[in-house]
Amino acid sequence: MNVTVFGTGYVGLVQAAVLAEAGHRVACIDIDDDKIQRLKQGHIPIYEPGLEPLVKRNVESGNLTFSTDAAEGVTHGELIFIAVGTPPDEDGSADLRYVLTVARTIAEHMQDKKYIINKSTVPVGTADKVREEVTRTLAARDAAQLEFDVISNPEFLKEGSAVADCMRPDRIIIGTSEKASEQKLRQLYAPFNRNHEKILAMDTRSAELAKYAANCMLATKISFMNEMAVIADKVGADIEAVRQGIGSDPRIGYHFIYAGIGYGGSCFPKDVQALKTTATQLGIVPEILNAVESRNQQQKHYLLDKIVQRYGSDLSGKTFALWGLSFKPNTDDMREAPARVLMENLWQMGAKVRAFDPEAMHECERIYGNREDLQLCGTRDSALAGADALIVATEWQQFKTLDVTTVKNSLNDPVVFDGRNLYHPLDMAEAGFEYLCVGRPQVASAQ
Numbered sequence: 001m002n003v004t005v006f007g008t009g010y011v012g013l014v015q016a017a018v019l020a021e022a023g024h025r026v027a028c029i030d031i032d033d034d035k036i037q038r039l040k041q042g043h044i045p046i047y048e049p050g051l052e053p054l055v056k057r058n059v060e061s062g063n064l065t066f067s068t069d070a071a072e073g074v075t076h077g078e079l080i081f082i083a084v085g086t087p088p089d090e091d092g093s094a095d096l097r098y099v100l101t102v103a104r105t106i107a108e109h110m111q112d113k114k115y116i117i118n119k120s121t122v123p124v125g126t127a128d129k130v131r132e133e134v135t136r137t138l139a140a141r142d143a144a145q146l147e148f149d150v151i152s153n154p155e156f157l158k159e160g161s162a163v164a165d166c167m168r169p170d171r172i173i174i175g176t177s178e179k180a181s182e183q184k185l186r187q188l189y190a191p192f193n194r195n196h197e198k199i200l201a202m203d204t205r206s207a208e209l210a211k212y213a214a215n216c217m218l219a220t221k222i223s224f225m226n227e228m229a230v231i232a233d234k235v236g237a238d239i240e241a242v243r244q245g246i247g248s249d250p251r252i253g254y255h256f257i258y259a260g261i262g263y264g265g266s267c268f269p270k271d272v273q274a275l276k277t278t279a280t281q282l283g284i285v286p287e288i289l290n291a292v293e294s295r296n297q298q299q300k301h302y303l304l305d306k307i308v309q310r311y312g313s314d315l316s317g318k319t320f321a322l323w324g325l326s327f328k329p330n331t332d333d334m335r336e337a338p339a340r341v342l343m344e345n346l347w348q349m350g351a352k353v354r355a356f357d358p359e360a361m362h363e364c365e366r367i368y369g370n371r372e373d374l375q376l377c378g379t380r381d382s383a384l385a386g387a388d389a390l391i392v393a394t395e396w397q398q399f400k401t402l403d404v405t406t407v408k409n410s411l412n413d414p415v416v417f418d419g420r421n422l423y424h425p426l427d428m429a430e431a432g433f434e435y436l437c438v439g440r441p442q443v444a445s446a447q
């Protein structure tokens with residue numbers, strides 16, 4: 001099928017590459033000329049496992065093309081995806097500017113029937129807004145007879161495993177009341193629906209809300225566990241034992257119940273905020289979402305509080321090694337990353353940071369530029385050199401085993417603040433570390 005994807009970010013680019021791999025002819029359109037030129041030359045602007053070979057293979061086969069020419073894109077695709085950003089507006093609601101601009105662009109150039117598919121995460125009622133925008137624009141160019149439908153098809157991929165998630169989705173939600181549109185999307189997704197039925201057809205509003213409900217549920221699980229960790233801290237319980245104790249109940253399960261220093265990324269924070277705003281605008285007090293957000297904001301300061309308790313609030317002269325900058329492993333995305341709150345507060349208190357991340361170093365440099373109080377280090381070991389303590393902010397696989405001798409020999413003092421509970425308090429104490437983590441009792445160091 002001929003498909004066009006507007007927006008070549010995490011969602012658009014991955015979705016386009018995966019659809020091309022399944023044999024569809026996919027044109028990617030973006031307004032960022034630099035990004036498009038780089039993509040044409042085979043440079044992938046984001047780090048996502050498996051994406052680079054997939055894009056290269058499909059560009060070579062001719063199934064995947066990149067352009068800034070919106071008119072060409074609209075002509076090409078019978079099915080047109082909107083996969084542009086929906087950042088928070090000033091009041092916390094989702095800013096629909098980019099989505100509605102694409103809707104207008106499609107209507108300005110279409111010459112035949114189009115299936116317009118909302119892939120961006122958008123508030124309930126956005127499909128109607130897109131429909132109105134298209135209708136208005138078509139009327140303005142005396143083309144009101146052209147047919148179209150707007151379908152909600154939210155994306156559930158996870159950054160860090162986006163390609164695998166799109167290749168083997170756990171569900172495909174098709175939100176439309178038009179049988180013909182549902183059939184079109186069933187045809188599009190048939191290659192991904194062979195093993196068992198994954199398609200859930202529903203009305204557009206339910207599809208739109210399902211996406212927010214999913215992300216808010218996941219954010220709730222994280223904030224709930226983080227609150228339990230704070231309680232565990234005070235009562236002298238071990239949140240890791242509590243996690244296993246509750247995860248063994250199949251009604252709760254083991255997924256997504258690790259305590260830590262809060263969620264980040266481009267989705268959970270803004271989606272919780274957007275659903276809160278929707279609820280408030282409807283006169284509903286979003287009690288649970290308010291608590292989820294508030295706990296998350298506090299949790300991002302959890303390690304900082306421990307650092308201040310340990311050293312006081314004047315950290316001038318102190319240097320911290322920081323492992324992990326991305327908001328989670330396997331991505332270079334630092335949007336709303338807890339590591340940013342940590343670094344920015346450490347700098348404010350006068351400390352210096354020596355940071356390492358397996359993939360997010362360029363992104364960190366792009367965000368913070370050259371600063372005297374930030375040293376970007378090429379390896380995890382070199383980040384330790386001469387630091388007063390180590391802070392772990394992201395649970396990258398390569399941080400999960402600690403080379404005790406190297407860490408002790410490199411740090412000025414054997415102190416580790418672990419925001420992801422990667423190590424065992426007893427092992428750390430036996431190895432002579434002062435080890436402070438999240439919701440686990442501190443064991444006195446053996447040395």
Ligand SMILES: NC(=O)c1ccc[n+]([C@@H]2O[C@H](COP(=O)([O-])OP(=O)(O)OC[C@H]3O[C@@H](n4cnc5c(N)ncnc54)[C@H](O)[C@@H]3O)[C@@H](O)[C@H]2O)c1
Pocket residue numbers: 006007008009010011012029030031032035083084085086098101102119120121122155156157158159266267
């Ligand atoms: N990132 C995720 O993990 C994820 C997962 C599921 C859903 N989503 C949702 O998908 C949407 C896109 O997210 P993302 O992370 O891919 O965003 P992104 O910021 O990485 O990419 C958006 C892209 O859209 C482009 N763009 C903006 N206006 C355009 C226009 N008029 N025409 C063509 N291109 C245009 C931008 O230049 C950019 O390249 C958001 O609504 C997000 O909430 C994201």
